[in-house]
Amino acid sequence: MTSASWHARISCGRDTGAGFLVTERHVVTCAHVVARGATDPVSVSFAHAAGEPVGARVIAHGGWDGRDTDPGDLAVLELDQDVALKPAEFAAPDEAYGDPPRKLLAYGFPKRYEEGTLAEYRATAGQLIAGEWVQLEAWAAHGQPLVPGFSGAAVTLADSGRVVGMVSAAARDPGVRNGRMLPANVMARYWPRLGDLIPTPEYDGPQKERLRLLVEEAARHGELECSPQRLYEEAVTAFGPPPPPHGFASLWDAAWYLLSEVTDTKAAVRFAERLADFVEHTPTRTALRSWPYTHAEAEPGPAARTSPAPGSGTGTRSWSPILVEIAPSGSGDQQFLVEVSAYNGSHRKVVGQRRLPADRVRPYALERIDEAYHALEPGARELLAFVLPRRWLNADVAHWQRSADDDSPLGTFAPLVVMDLERRRSGGLQHKLLQKWRELDTQASARLRRIGCGSVGQDPVKLTIGLRRGADMVGFGAPPRADGTRRLFQATLNAAVPVMLWPRSGCRGGHTHDDCRGAAFLDRLAEHLAGLAPGELPSHIHELRETAYASESPEPHWASDLALLWEDPRCLPDPVGYQHSPVG
Known part of the structure; x- marks a missing residue:
């Protein structure tokens, strides 16, 4: 494992460090190793491969600003040509830690070791220092310490040779045998393409690559009205882990944290679905909503993922x-x-x-x-x-x-109903509605209560109590515009009547209306509803609307502006949606 040919020696002017091949053309190292790369030539040679050094240039930089404590000490080099070497393989982020500790190896190029040498270390703990580094300590009291020339070296598992991080610093005091490692999952913050290569639960490299490209595409189509932190919080739901103390620098930073650090593997799916809502570019929005599947794949439908509710057939x-x-x-x-x-x-x-x-x-x-x-x-x-x-x-x-x-x-496109927001959010009224529908399931027909245009003088409280006992459906002869009709309308909602119908326009009530438009509407409504099951009313009203809209009569069809309030909580479980908006 230790003779892997992907170990690289980096030369930048007079500076020397280490690195490792991650694709046929890309090498990762520390930013401070190639700090003079803008003026001095950069070359890469491989410890166990013959051939001349290969020229390279810096194509990505973690933002390191020159001080030992600055974050982002990572650089990605693009070689002048592909190399015929197998790139390094990564381990899962948590494989570097264990009890007993895992032996870790680093292959560096200190002075007088042109061919390179090994240092044996272990991770002190998985706890990040300043949200960035993991502390390394020597495996034994003797052996090769981390010294200049090890910066940028891959830190690998001794038993498998897979990469868990990169050496970024050594102790200033030669007598203190420790150093720092930039873990692989932190490295992927600074070069997102690394995330495709690092194993994470459930999602493979192509799926992660697709999410990464979609997130980049979403950002490319304009400034999004959403916060990475709020999107993260919604993805992990109310009981999920809080965001890291350092926060998120970008949308991908949040997405990668969900993929690599959060045990709920569905959180990344929720993130993609929620992000989609803020993307105006329709193809990108559609692709985010279908992730992790591609258009060519058949996403298992909800019916296949969940057991049907009792009686759902x-x-x-x-x-x-x-x-x-x-x-x-x-x-x-x-x-x-x-x-x-x-x-x-x-x-x-x-x-x-x-x-x-x-x-x-x-x-x-x-x-x-x-x-x-x-x-x-x-x-x-x-x-x-x-x-x-x-x-x-x-x-x-x-x-x-x-x-x-x-x-x-x-x-006319599909059955359409309205529901009252306040009643939808009332636990008591939802319970009463469930009771009412259980009663309706056992009845041969439903009872229609007419509230005509001249009924505005009724006592709303008495109407509520009476309707709870003696009505399954209520038809209004007038829309809920005038104060009197609105009060009776609210009384009917409070009675948990599951079906309400009315004309959106027409008589406003207030006088004797035995022969008015509202009375005629109620007559036609009663005739139409006779013998119909309340549970199928949306379909019947849909057909009626199609007939009304298609009518060629010079007079408006009696149902041309028919409104239907219909609510069966069994169709709409879980009334609570998003608890907050990720705008911010």
Whole structure:
């Protein structure tokens, strides 16, 4: 193992140090070994290979600034030509440490050792000094100490010859037999390509290379509205390890830390998915969201990864919702948090979450809805579910133009329902809704309660109590615009009625309305709902909307602006999404 031909001797003017071959054309060494590389020629020779020295130039630098305690003492040399030598192999980051300690070897080129010599050391502990170095101490009280000429030498495992780090410094006092090692995973901070070569749990070299290139591509397409530290915190979730004390210098720094230091191997996937949401370049965004798979690979679908929920083969739980939650951000009346998720059974995939001004909500939501379809199984029954603040429940989301290239209303593209944000976040009302749906599963038909245009004088509290006992669906003859209707609307929401229907426009209530448009709407609604299962209403209303939008009658179809509030918590487990925004 010790005769590996990739051990390199570096000459830069009068300075000599060590290095090691990591690809057929790249050698890694300490930055201080080639500190004069801008003016003095750099050449590389290999300890166990015949041939003349090969010229080289510095192509990457860790940022070392000249002092012993400066971080980033790493340089990458590109050789003038490829060499026919097998590059060094790396060990996993934690293999340098153990109990008993692992014997480590360094192959350096001190004075009078043109052919090189070995030094035996061990790592004191895996604890990083200043977030950068690991302390080395001599394996025995005698033998070769670390002296000038060892800087840049690969530190290898004695039993396998695989690289765990690089010698970066020796003790100033010759009587103190210790030094410092730059661990391989720290080296990859300064030259990300090294991360492709260093073994990490679950992900192989090509997968890491793909993530690295995607992160670089994301940064190349403009300044991103996200913080590497916040992205890291979301990736590790609430109970994950905190970020390192030195923080993250870049997006790749955070990604590499997740790959090399965090035991939860899915954290890197969550990082890639979350980063995707801030990338405007669609191909890069799509590729990040599919990582670690390539387009040619078949990603196992959520149905294959998770067991189906009880009863998921029939009824309402067969829906695969795309959930769009729009909530006030807390930072102003015109700022909203928009989150788009896709569900398959109990598996939820968040495809986007942003804080946005009001005028960007619609285009962002529509774009992410379209992308959410990639997360659904081919045979999934899609359901577009908008969770809206109460004052927005009458919004025309069903009439939104589906995309920039498709003028058709969103409500004709797929079954579409709205839900109340406050009720969605209430544990008590969610529990009552679950109870109501269990009752509906055993009933042959559902009870529709009509609240006509002239009902604004009802007591809201009494209405809430009465509806809890005697209504499965409520139809309103007027939209929740006037104060009286809004109060009855809120009373119905508080009664945990699972289905509510109303016209988005029309009569505002306040007088006797036996023959008004609202009464006619309720008559047609009752006729249409007769005998229909509440769990299948999104599909039936979708067909009704298609009929209404396609009608060629000069008079508006009675259901042309029909709104449907429909909520079955069994379709939408885990109401809590991202806990904070990574913007910052």
